[in-house]
Structure formats: structure tokens, C-alpha cells
Amino acid sequence: xSLALSNGLxxxxxRPGQRAPLVLGDSTYxxxxxxxxxIAEQPPSRAWVIGFLVxxxxxxxxxxxxxxxxxxxxxxxxxxxxxxxxxxxxNFVFWVGIGHAGTLISAILYLFxxxxxxxxxxxxxxxxxxxxxxxxxFPGIHVxxxxxxxWLAPYPSLNLWMWPQxxxxxxxxxxxxxxxxxxxxxFWYMGMxxxxxxxxxxxxxxxxxxxYGVLALGWSGSSRHWMRYEKAYxxxxxFAAPLVxxxxxxxxxxxxxxxxxxWHTTIFPPYFVAGAIFSGFAMVITxxxxxxxxxxxxxxxxxxHLENMCKIILTTGMIVGLAYGTxxxxxxxxxxxxxxxxxxxRAFGPYWWAYWTMxxxxxxxxxxxxxxxxxxxxxxxxxxxxxxxxxxxxxxFVITITSxxxxxxxxxxxxxSPTWVDWCMLIGSFGxxxxxxxxxxxxxxxxxxxxxxxxxxxxxxxxxxxxxxGGH
Amino acid sequence: MNSNFQTADAMTxxxxxxxxxxxxxxxxxxxxxxxxxxxxxxxxxxxxxxGYTKADAFTPFPVHHIDxxxxxxxxxxxxxxxxxxxxxxxxxxxxxxxxxxxDYQYIISGKPYISLPAFIPVTFELTILxxxxxxxxxxxxxxxxxxxxxxxxxxxxxxxxxxxxxFLYLNAKDSQFEEAGAKAFLDELGxxxxxxxxxxxxxxxxxxxxxxxxxxxxxLSFIPALVVARMRVTKSTSPRFHIFPDMDFxxxxxxxxxxxxxxxxxxxxxxxxxTVSRGEFDWDLDFQTGIDMEQLAVTDSRSAERLVxxxxxxxxxxxxDGDPAASDxxxxxxxxxxxxxxxxxxxxVEISASVLSKGQQQFNIYCSVCHGVNGxxxxxxxxxxxxxxxxxxxxxxxxxxxxxxxxVYPDGKLFSTITNGIRKMPGxxxxxxxxxxxxxxxxxxxxxxxxxxSLADVPAEQRAAIEAEQNEVEAELEAAxxxxxxxxxxxxxxxxxx
Numbered sequence: 001x002s003l004a005l006s007n008g009l010x011x012x013x014x015r016p017g018q019r020a021p022l023v024l025g026d027s028t029y030x031x032x033x034x035x036x037x038x039i040a041e042q043p044p045s046r047a048w049v050i051g052f053l054v055x056x057x058x059x060x061x062x063x064x065x066x067x068x069x070x071x072x073x074x075x076x077x078x079x080x081x082x083x084x085x086x087x088x089x090x091n092f093v094f095w096v097g098i099g100h101a102g103t104l105i106s107a108i109l110y111l112f113x114x115x116x117x118x119x120x121x122x123x124x125x126x127x128x129x130x131x132x133x134x135x136x137x138f139p140g141i142h143v144x145x146x147x148x149x150x151w152l153a154p155y156p157s158l159n160l161w162m163w164p165q166x167x168x169x170x171x172x173x174x175x176x177x178x179x180x181x182x183x184x185x186x187f188w189y190m191g192m193x194x195x196x197x198x199x200x201x202x203x204x205x206x207x208x209x210x211x212y213g214v215l216a217l218g219w220s221g222s223s224r225h226w227m228r229y230e231k232a233y234x235x236x237x238x239f240a241a242p243l244v245x246x247x248x249x250x251x252x253x254x255x256x257x258x259x260x261x262x263w264h265t266t267i268f269p270p271y272f273v274a275g276a277i278f279s280g281f282a283m284v285i286t287x288x289x290x291x292x293x294x295x296x297x298x299x300x301x302x303x304x305h306l307e308n309m310c311k312i313i314l315t316t317g318m319i320v321g322l323a324y325g326t327x328x329x330x331x332x333x334x335x336x337x338x339x340x341x342x343x344x345x346r347a348f349g350p351y352w353w354a355y356w357t358m359x360x361x362x363x364x365x366x367x368x369x370x371x372x373x374x375x376x377x378x379x380x381x382x383x384x385x386x387x388x389x390x391x392x393x394x395x396x397f398v399i400t401i402t403s404x405x406x407x408x409x410x411x412x413x414x415x416x417s418p419t420w421v422d423w424c425m426l427i428g429s430f431g432x433x434x435x436x437x438x439x440x441x442x443x444x445x446x447x448x449x450x451x452x453x454x455x456x457x458x459x460x461x462x463x464x465x466x467x468x469x470g471g472h
Numbered sequence: 473m474n475s476n477f478q479t480a481d482a483m484t485x486x487x488x489x490x491x492x493x494x495x496x497x498x499x500x501x502x503x504x505x506x507x508x509x510x511x512x513x514x515x516x517x518x519x520x521x522x523g524y525t526k527a528d529a530f531t532p533f534p535v536h537h538i539d540x541x542x543x544x545x546x547x548x549x550x551x552x553x554x555x556x557x558x559x560x561x562x563x564x565x566x567x568x569x570x571x572x573x574x575d576y577q578y579i580i581s582g583k584p585y586i587s588l589p590a591f592i593p594v595t596f597e598l599t600i601l602x603x604x605x606x607x608x609x610x611x612x613x614x615x616x617x618x619x620x621x622x623x624x625x626x627x628x629x630x631x632x633x634x635x636x637x638x639f640l641y642l643n644a645k646d647s648q649f650e651e652a653g654a655k656a657f658l659d660e661l662g663x664x665x666x667x668x669x670x671x672x673x674x675x676x677x678x679x680x681x682x683x684x685x686x687x688x689x690x691x692l693s694f695i696p697a698l699v700v701a702r703m704r705v706t707k708s709t710s711p712r713f714h715i716f717p718d719m720d721f722x723x724x725x726x727x728x729x730x731x732x733x734x735x736x737x738x739x740x741x742x743x744x745x746x747t748v749s750r751g752e753f754d755w756d757l758d759f760q761t762g763i764d765m766e767q768l769a770v771t772d773s774r775s776a777e778r779l780v781x782x783x784x785x786x787x788x789x790x791x792x793d794g795d796p797a798a799s800d801x802x803x804x805x806x807x808x809x810x811x812x813x814x815x816x817x818x819x820x821v822e823i824s825a826s827v828l829s830k831g832q833q834q835f836n837i838y839c840s841v842c843h844g845v846n847g848x849x850x851x852x853x854x855x856x857x858x859x860x861x862x863x864x865x866x867x868x869x870x871x872x873x874x875x876x877x878x879x880v881y882p883d884g885k886l887f888s889t890i891t892n893g894i895r896k897m898p899g900x901x902x903x904x905x906x907x908x909x910x911x912x913x914x915x916x917x918x919x920x921x922x923x924x925x926s927l928a929d930v931p932a933e934q935r936a937a938i939e940a941e942q943n944e945v946e947a948e949l950e951a952a953x954x955x956x957x958x959x960x961x962x963x964x965x966x967x968x969x970x
Contacts, residue, residue, distance in 0.1 A: 029532060154567060165572065165580060171908070182601060186604055186605075197634045201630075201631035221634055222529075222530055224544055225529055227547060229611060231611070232610070250593050298848065469736075
């Protein structure tokens with residue numbers, strides 16, 4: 001069995017009749033604990049400190065921009081008639097999309113018993129939460145009077161004397177995104193509790209021990225607890241799986257239920273969901289490739305994990321490409337003049353540069369993953385994943401801006417120009433995201449130790465069983 | 473063996489932390505360590521077979537088949553999740569149907585008040601949300617967590633339960649538990665470091681500083697709520713406290729307000745020098761008042777001066793001010809009965825078809841509601857007033873009455889009446905432009921002509937045709953009269969014959 005787990009084995013090679021190992025090297029339960037806990041126990045590296053300082057400054061910039069916006073009014077954005085959904089909504093849809101990979105990896109891959117998810121799911125879930133935090137910020141401030149955003153909640157108001165409008169996709173969106181954020185948070189936190197108990201039990205500092213002790217809720221690792229815990233985890237996965245699909249479906253309803261040419265299409269829900277998974281996995285790769293090197297966890301997040309994600313990016317990239325083509329086909333086949341115009345205008349109108357950036361990044365660039373060399377070379381993945389992130393931001397830009405800038409009233413047509421506040425908020429949202437992510441890397445178990453140990457146990461058992469002719 | 477067992481084996485040698493039982497301490501059970509899953513599972517099965525039902529294992533990760541090995545019964549958690557999920561479904565449907573379908577009904581995008589398809593997304597989301605809450609909180613509740621004091625945690629060796637060591641625990645609550653026997657049993661099963669689990673004798677009092685801090689925080693957190701509550705019940709003469717202005721205060725100035733923007737401090741700005749405002753070219757007192765001012769200056773210079781001064785002070789005529797020329801034309805009451813005002817007798821606007829049609833349009837909009845479209849004083853308002861027997865109502869004049877004809881009621885006077893009003897009729901200066909009021913005067917004259925004209929008013933070239941038609945009609949009437957007479961005579965003759 002030590003042969004199968006020997007160091008330096010290429011676990012991307014498929015061997016018939018044998019599962020490729022997902023935990024590499026001479027890993028033991030204790031070495032997994034050591035590898036993961038060390039990240040949080042060691043003093044921060046120079047790279048982390050520099051990255052954190054940059055991220056915190058950008059996040060502060062976002063905060064100041066929001067303060068300026070609330071103090072001055074939404075006129076500080078580039079949103080002008082008829083483009084009332086400018087970058088805030090583009091950023092919202094972009095970040096919600098990013099937030100899809102985490103729960104997808106955790107829930108859907110869990111239900112399909114894809115064990116390779118175990119070492120990446122924690123980071124992906126954290127990424128989901130932080131992306132949803134960024135996403136939720138934008139509609140919150142886009143409502144104009146942000147201090148009245150609570151009017152979206154169905155509460156008996158003595159000032160309004162009325163209820164929310166439940167037949168509007170914008171309200172569905174409030175429920176979808178807030179439910180998704182809540183359930184993702186529960187799922188993430190619940191998954192972390194056993195690992196937080198590990199942190200607690202390793203802590204020497206009494207304050208640290210107390211803090212992790214409170215977060216770990218007194219977890220002891222009892223088998224009775226584990227039994228209910230695993231049942232709860234499976235149930236949450238089963239609830240979260242349709243939820244993942246519903247969130248971007250409902251976000252797409254914000255567009256598809258309206259009558260704006262280029263938005264009013266039934267393809268939007270599946271197209272948005274595929275795009276969300278596409279962008280989410282790209283963001284996971286963008287984060288994982290540097291993180292596994294910096295934190296020295298290459299034996300846990302192996303090339304095989306990354307290769308699997310590349311395959312998902314390739315697949316969803318093709319689905320997104322097909323969706324772009326189908327939109328054009330339906331615009332022609334439907335013979336609605338406004339729709340036809342909207343799509344020709346997207347590709348060849350004033351925003352042609354955005355459209356072709358989107359096509360190059362989303363449809364053309366992932367095709368490099370047809371080559372195994374590209375799928376197993378981290379720096380190529382990193383470059384392509386950044387391209388995909390750019391492309392997916394442009395996809396939301398193209399959908400939102402081109403359709404609104406050419407509505408049914410030609411006299412109102414306009415060209416969108418972002419203001420400095422738009423730029424600072426977009427960049428600042430990345431600052432917020434990375435601030436949270438880097439804090440998570442320092443303070444929380446970034447790899448699901450319990451599940452990785454269970455995977456190792458299974459691999460040990462299989463190797464052991466093979467050596468003993470079928471085991472017990 | 474393989475590498476992952478080495479750490480556990482190494483630990484066996486460093487046997488340092490053996491617990492000693494002190495007086496009065498309860499023994500909760502006995503715990504033993506195992507270094508790998510397979511030996512743990514084998515031991516668990518033997519423990520189960522020996523009749524222990526409350527035994528437990530503590531492992532760093534979920535071990536497959538251990539529930540069967542220990543005889544742990546399945547959990548009711550899925551049922552809690554189902555119940556919570558169904559609660560979510562019900563709450564969502566009832567909430568939406570009540571809020572949009574019953575309590576606050578309004579039609580939007582052609583959907584019915586209770587449109588179930590539109591309620592699906594929120595229902596779905598709340599179902600998932602509550603099912604997830606049920607699962608999450610249900611799991612912790614069933615596990616009895618959070619629980620920060622646990623006798624298991626008293627042994628420092630137990631810290632490895634979340635790292636790489638597996639613990640098997642025989643609970644003292646099991647009926648056949650007996651400390652020495654249990655220890656021997658665990659030894660026999662291959663357990664290392666067999667130890668009793670004792671009461672946690674660490675201090676249970678919360679540090680005083682923490683308590684004071686907590687109490688202070690709670691007390692301070694009430695202050696904002698108390699301040700708000702007090703403000704809600706007390707009255708204040710100072711303006712409302714605005715955290716967010718909410719566009720309550722417009723930066724635009726109202727008329728008559730002062731401003732610091734201009735040197736003169738006036739927010740209402742005069743015309744820019746060298747510009748002409750709309751209608752300014754109509755600025756002519758005769759045109760504005762309907763009075764021949766030159767004549768008035770001769771007959772009643774005092775009134776003329778006052779009128780000029782008044783007109784120059786404010787171009788807007790308002791109902792309350794009235795026209796001093798109309799009321800104060802003369803001194804004594806008898807003289808007031810006789811109108812000596814030199815009214816313009818001719819319309820200063822050049823009459824054309826377009827002026828007349830403009831006058832007609834304006835008349836139909838503003839005048840016809842009382843005076844009627846034909847000017848006979850039977851407009852809708854008047855008819856309604858007659859119907860309800862309105863006691864304060866003065867019927868509007870009939871435009872075709874002889875007292876309103878041009879010879880006794882000159883154009884200027886008619887214009888002045890429209891401008892300033894008379895009896896119940898308000899002045900229309902604020903609503904109808906000066907030029908349009910003159911157009912109405914022209915139209916009223918046309919209306920009068922249409923009802924009270926003589927043949928002499930008809931242009932000469934059309935007079936012949938009218939005369940011819942008149943002759944024809946007269947001839948027909950005569951013929952008819954003759955025929956009727958003849959028939960009457962015949963009837964008389966018949967009667968006399970009979």
C-alpha cells in the first residue's frame with residue numbers, strides 16, 4: 001500500500017480497476033492535521049501580509065465609495081436613462097455567479113459521491129459566502145435609499161400600510177439570494193465545526209482555545225454525533241443542490257421576465273446557471289493554484305483536483321458557447337424585429353468590443369483544456385481561469401448594458417460610460433472578497449480535515465484490503 | 473505497519489498523564505485509545521455483543537459502519553427536516569396569498585390576485601430555508617450541543633480525538649458497567665491507555681470581570697432604544713431630526729424667498745436686460761383693460777391714474793384685487809348706475825377665421841360650462857344648479873339678451889367682464905391669455921350675430937340668394953295656406969250640404 005501512495009505519483013493517470021489516490025505522499029491522519037493547522041498557527045508569511053494590506057485598502061475604498069454614494073445619491077454612478085441598471089447590477093450578477101461553485105462542489109458533487117471534492121470544498125464554500133457578501137452589497141445600495149432596503153422584507157409596516165409585491169422577479173431574487181446566503185453559511189459552518197474542534201484541541205493560547213472552543217460548540221467527535229452530523233450534512237446537501245440551480249435561475253428571471261429585447265428569452269435560466277458554474281469554478285482555480293503553493297498543501301489539493309475542475313470549466317464553457325449561439329438562432333427564428341436588432345447590435349453595435357471580449361474569453365480560451373498538458377499545468381490554468389473571470393464579467397455587462405442602451409424608444413438611446421465611482425466599487429468589491437478570503441485562510445481550517453482523513457482511511461483500507469486478498 | 477500508525481504507537485511509550493481518582497469524584501465511564509479504524513471497529517462490535525448499549529466511540533472523522541458496530545439507532549433528523557420544510561411551504565403560501573391576494577389587492581402585469589405560478593419561487597426558497605434550519609438546528613439539538621463542559625475533555629490525551637486517535641468509551645450508565653471489569657474488558661480488546669473518565673473539577677464560576685463586562689454591555693445596549701422610546705412619547709418644538717434627508721428639503725427656492733446667491737438677495741429674478749418675455753409686446757393698457765385710456769384720462773383722471781399705477785404694480789390680475797376701473801368709476805351711487813367708462817367699442821385684435829376659431833375653442837372650454845355652447849345660459853353647471861335648487865346660484869347671462877348686444881355692452885366691457893368677472897362669475901385673467909380673451913369677445917359677437925342677425929347684416933352678394941330662398945319659402949307657405957283654406961271651405965260646403 002505504501003507503493004500506491006508513494007511520493008511523486010502522477011495521480012492524473014487513470015489506471016483501470018484502481019482509483020487514483022486523492023491524498024498524496026506519505027500522508028497520515030496526523031500529517032493532514034499538521035499541514036492544515038500549521039497554516040493558521042504559523043505567523044503570517046510576507047506574501048499574506050502584503051496581499052492582506054492591499055485587499056484591506058481596496059475594501060476600505062469600497063466602504064468609502066458606499067458612504068459617498070449614500071451621502072450624495074445614485075447620480076454618482078454612470079447609470080443614466082435609459083441604462084438604469086449599470087455596473088452595480090453587472091457586479092451583482094457577476095459575484096452571485098462566482099458564488100455558485102462552492103455550494104455546487106459541496107452539495108452536488110457530494111451527492112454524486114465525487115470524493116475529489118473533499119480537499120477543495122471548504123475553500124470553495126468560503127469563496128461562495130464571500131462572493132455572496134460582495135453580490136449582496138450591490139443591490140442593497142442600488143435601491144437608491146439604501147437605508148430603506150428593509151422595505152423589501154414582508155413585515156407589517158405602520159408607515160407603508162402595504163405588502164411587498166410577490167409577483168415580481170425582483171422580490172423573488174431577494175428571497176433567493178438571502179436564502180442561498182443563509183443556507184451556504186449554515187453548510188459552511190457546519191462543515192467546519194469538527195475542524196474547529198481540531199483547532200481548539202491544538203491551541204496552546206487560552207484565548208485562542210476559548211475562541212475556537214466557542215465556535216466548535218463543544219464538538220467531541222462522538223460517533224452518535226457523527227451519525228447525526230453526517231445525516232444532516234447529506235440533507236443540507238440535498239436541499240442546497242436545487243437551491244444552487246434556483247438562485248441563478250431566479251437572478252435570470254430579473255431579466256427574462258421583463259420585455260426588454262435581448263432579455264426576454266426562455267433560455268436564460270439554464271444559460272445563467274451554466275455560466276455561474278463556469279465562472280465559479282474559474283474563481284476556485286484562480287484562488288487554489290496560488291494558495292496550494294503558498295500554504296504548501298500540494299499533497300492535499302493535487303493536480304487531479306485541478307484537472308477535474310478544468311474539465312468542468314471546459315464543459316460549462318461549451319454550454320455557455322452553445323447558449324450564445326442559440327440566442328442568435330432564436331432571435332432569427334422568432335422573427336421579432338426588436339430581438340433580431342438586439343442581437344445584431346450586441347455583436348456589431350457600439351459595444352462590439354465587449355461582446356468579442358466575452359466570446360474570446362468564455363468560448364475560445366477554455367478550449368485549451370482539450371489538451372491534457374494544459375489541464376495539468378497550474379500556470380496555464382491560472383491564466384485561463386482569469387480570462388474566464390474577465391469574460392464572465394463582460395457577459396453580464398453585455399447582457400445588461402447593450403439591451404438597456406437600445407430599448408424600444410430610439411430617441412432615448414444612449415451609450416454607457418462608467419464613472420470613477422463605478423470603477424472604484426468594482427475594484428473595491430475584489431478588495432472586500434480577498435480581505436475576507438485571506439482572513440479565512442489565516443483563521444479557519446481551509447481544508448476539510450475530517451473528510452480528507454476519511455478519504456485517506458478509505459484509501460488505506462482499499463490498499464490494505466487489496467494486500468490481504470479482499471480484506472475482512 | 474504503515475506510517476500512519478507510527479504516531480499512535482510512539483504515544484504509547486510516553487505514558488505520562490494517568491488520571492488519579494480523588495474523593496467524591498464521579499466516574500462517568502472508562503475510555504481506551506485505538507490507533508486505527510479496523511481495530512476500533514472490531515472492538516466496537518465486541519462491546520456491542522457484550523451488551524453495552526450506551527458505549528460510544530470518539531473519532532477524528534466519521535467512521536463508516538460504526539453505528540452498526542456500536543448498535544446506534546438511526547436518527548429522527550430527516551423527519552424534523554420534513555416538518556420544517558412543510559412549515560416553510562405553508563408559511564410562504566399563506567403569506568403570499570394573504571398579502572397579495574387578500575389584504576392588499578392590486579392588479580399587476582395582468583396576473584390574478586392569487587397567482588400561484590408567481591408564488592412558486594418564494595415558496596420554494598422558504599421551503600428550503602426552513603428545512604435547512606430544521607436540519608441544522610435539529611442536528612445540534614439532538615446532539616445536545618453546544619455543550620462546553622464535557623467530562624471527556626478533562627484528559628489532555630483526549631485532544632487527539634480530533635487529530636488522529638480513536639477512543640472507545642464505556643458509559644457508567646450501562647447497567648452492567650463496573651469500573652474494574654470495564655477496564656479489563658477494554659485491555660482485552662487491545663485498547664491503549666485505559667482510563668476512567670472523571671468529573672470536570674475545574675472552576676465553574678464565570679470570571680467576575682467577564683460578568684461585569686457582559687452586564688455593562690447589555691445595559692448600554694438598551695440606551696438607544698430608550699432614547700428612541702422617550703423621543704416618541706415627548707413633544708418637541710424643534711424640527712424633526714432627519715438622519716437621512718429623504719429629499720424632504722428641496723434646494724430649489726420658492727417665490728418670495730431670499731437667497732444668498734444674488735447680491736439683491738431675491739430668489740425671484742427679474743428679466744435679463746435686453747430680453748423680452750412672452751406676451752410682453754401685448755403690453756398696452758387699452759389692450760389689457762378694454763378701456764380707452766386717453767378718454768378715461770379726460771373724463772376721470774383720478775381713476776385713470778389709479779388704474780395705470782395698479783396695472784404697473786402687478787401684471788397679474790387676481791380675483792380679490794378686482795379692477796378699480798369697474799367698481800370705482802364714479803363717486804355717488806346714482807352715478808354708479810350709469811356706466812360712464814369709455815370702453816373700447818372695437819376689438820383691438822384683427823378679426824379673422826383663425827381668431828374666431830380660437831375664440832370658439834376657448835369659449836367652449838371655459839365659458840360653455842355655464843353659458844352653454846350656444847351662449848343661451850343653459851350650460852351644464854347651470855342646469856345642475858337648477859336641478860339641485862342651489863339657493864346661492866345666480867344664473868349666467870344669456871349672451872343673446874339685448875342688454876349684452878354690442879350697442880349697449882361694448883367689446884371693451886365684455887372683455888373686462890371676462891377678465892375680472894361679474895356677480896358669481898370669477899375673473900378669467902389667470903386662466904385665459906389676454907389675446908384669447910379678445911378672441912372670445914369676437915366669438916361671442918359672432919354667436920350673437922348667428923341668432924339675432926337681420927338681412928342687412930348679410931353681405932350683399934349673398935343677400936340675393938337668401939331673398940330668393942325666402943321668397944320660395946314664403947310662396948310655399950302661401951300655397952299651403954291657400955290649400956288649407958280651400959280644404960276648409962270644402963268641408964264647410966259638405967257640412968252645409970248635409
